[in-house]
Each structure stands twice: as C-alpha cells, then as structure tokens.
Amino acid sequence: MQTVKMVVTGPFNAGKTEFIRSVSEIDIVSTERKISSDAERVKEQTTVAMDFGRISIDENLVLYLFGTPGQRRFDFMWEILSEGMLGFIVMVDSSRPETFREARNILETFRAYAPTPYVVAANKQDHEDAWEVDDMRIALRLSPSVKLLPCVAKDKETVKTVLLELLYSILEEMENSEVGSTLDKHAD
C-alpha cells in the first residue's frame, strides 16, 4: 500500500480541521484540550497535536491530509509534518485580517522547508465580514502566480476544488521539470 501526504496549515482558527473533516473518510484524529489562554477562547476545542484525515484513492494508494496545529507554540511540528509531502495548503480566515500577516509568515516558513507546490485557501468566504479574494491577494502580498482560492471549509465542493487545484499545480510542476530535463538533453 502506497501512501502520499498533503499538509493543511495556517493560523489558529483558519479552518484547517474543518477542511480535512469535509473530505476525510475517517473521523479526523486529533487530541483535544480545553483552551488555556483567554486570547484563544474563540472555539471550544483546539488541535494541540495534529489532525489527520484519510482518502483512499484505490486499493493500492492512500492520501493522508495532515493538519498542523495553529498556535505558534506548536510550530516545531511543522518541519516534521512537511517531510515527504506532495504539496501543502495554507488556510486563511478571510474574515480576520489580523491573521493575514501570520498566514504569510507560515507560508514563507513552509516554502523554506520544502520546494513543493502549494495553494492558499481564502476560507470562510460565506462570512459577512469576509474579504474579497482579490483584496486578500494584495493584503497577503501574493504574486499573481500563486493560486488563491475561495473556500468554505464546511462545503465539500469548495474543499475538493482547493485539493484539485493543488494537484493540478503538482502536475504542472512535474511537466515543467520534464521539459527542463528534455531541453538539457537536447543541449547536450
């Protein structure tokens, strides 16, 4: 049985757990504890280890989705989780611009860990206070080549779209590296 991995990362409460839950065929495994800090008292439970969800691709292949813990104090987990990943998704809460800077920092950290394709998901687009995706691109200082996708983590269809766009990016990179090596051969 072959396994492949994608990582879902992003600031605290961006919607990572919900994202994985929408498509996972298993109940996502996470360790829950009561929140200890008043500053984080925005939800009842929080992931303190990591989430993982599973999608069986076929009888020989399984895709695991790993969610990183959102709080900064668990960032030592990120490098471990990013090992061997196909690509990663950065979730951003569209209705909380105060988290945009952290999202950018997380993105830069993961880019440094691994040169794999990634997409950014502008989550909670159904919220009244959600920023428009175009505005978020500017606020997050994303280059035009980075995919920034609207998402509602509870909506399976938008979650599928985000995963598919990441997979298309992975495919594109494979094809580009093939062209590159073909050109090198011709140059020889």
Add this chain to the structure above:
Amino acid sequence: MALKGNLRDFSITQLLNLVSVARKTGTLTVDRSPEQISVSFRDGKLSYARDGADGIGLTMVLYRARKLNAAQVRAINERAGEMSDKELGLLLINSNYLSQQEILSSLQAHYIELLNRLFTWGEGPFHFENDVLPPIDKIAVRISLENLIIEGTRKVRERDLLLDEIPSLEMALKFSERPGINLRNLNLSVDEWKVISFINPKNTIHQIGRATNKTDFEIRRIVYSFLQAGLVELVRPEGAPIPPLPPRITAPTVNKTEQKSLVFRIISRIRSL
C-alpha cells in the same frame, strides 16, 4: 555599585521607568559598537545626552536644528572655537543671534532624539552610574520622562513590526511591475527619494541605508512604507551566493511516469468524492 546589564534582558523602557520612579540622579551609558549613547538624569528627569565620548557641541546642535547656517557656524568656530557650550550660549543670546528659548529647545530636541535612538536598540550592554552628572560646561535641561517613555514604547512596537516585516537587511529591492505607477507622481520626502535612487537588485537594504546615512530602523521604516505601497519587492541580491539550504524534504523518489500516474489517480478520486 552601578546598575548594569544588557538591553536584551532589561529594556530601555524599564530602565527609564526605574530612573523616573526612583528619581535617580546619574548617567546611563549604553554601548552598541561602534555607537555609544550616554544620557544624564537629575532627580528622575532627563538632563543631558551625548553620542560617543564627547558628543557634538552646541554649534553643531544648532546647525542641525537649522538655527545656524554653515557660514555662521564657520564664523563662530573661528572666533569662539575654544568656548564652552554655556559661554557660547550666552554669547549667542547677548549678540541677539538666538534667544534662550531657541537654544534650549534645540538642545532638548537633540537630547530627546538621542534617547529615542535607544528605543530602537534591542540589545547592548548598559551601566548606570549614580550621581555622575554631565560635564559642567554643558547645558542641562529638565524633561519629564513619562511622555518620552510612552512615545518610546510606540517606537519599540513599531521596531518589532518592522523587524517582523523585514527581518534581514541583506535582502535587496526591485521596483514592482505594476502598470500605472509613475514615480514622478509620488509625494516623497527628500530622504525617501534618496532611497529610491539606490533601489537596484544589486544593492542590499543595508548598503542603501549606509549610502543614505540611515540607521537600520530608519531604512526599515522607509522600505516598509514602499513595500506597503506596492512600489517595491524584496529580492535576493544579485550575485549573492545562495545560502546552503538545510537538508531538503523531498517527496518519495519514484520515477516521473509513476509520479504523474499517481497524481492522475488522486485527481480522479477527488473528483468523484
């Protein structure tokens, strides 16, 4: 025994608060090689400050405050070069060059500027010597520290934000490729124009700062405003060696055809969910 430590462990805000609350008299010296700033206090109020071992004299303080022009500075140096600051101050007042208020406000601004510079130093050894007063020939003032501390705390927050946004000054800058931006239409200060003139992927931010005589804090602040306005982008400097990367995490090694097949299978499955 003198109060000693490092700003890394005991911030300048805490130090000034201590001096103010305890109504200390003495001189605080902070080193950040090659710079050194000394600030004197009397009864918990700012009295005097200097940069380096001797500081600059009253003439240069007034020149920088644009109270004297270059020709006046030359004339004063020729005729009264050996005078102390106090003697010179009296001379200027008696000659109707300047008023007492103008001299004192220029000195206050200079001392406050030096103190504010300390707020941008995140580390550096310091020591406070009780009862060490400014040299007798220097002009002392009396400035309460509370407002300076509040303003300085704002600068610390700003500095932390700037460090977060621009952690390394060894990056370079290039102009953004945004259509419709015409530099001529921008309303920039002289300092900002000077920085703009050095923007080139060959120049690191640190080099631009030195060329334009800006401190790390000042150049970060200017570059940050350009970044926020979308005028420039951070880039690796041209010609800089690519730093050795930590051991890279790569996907499992399978041949390309297998990899693509794997991805197609995943795509197909996700579509069917």
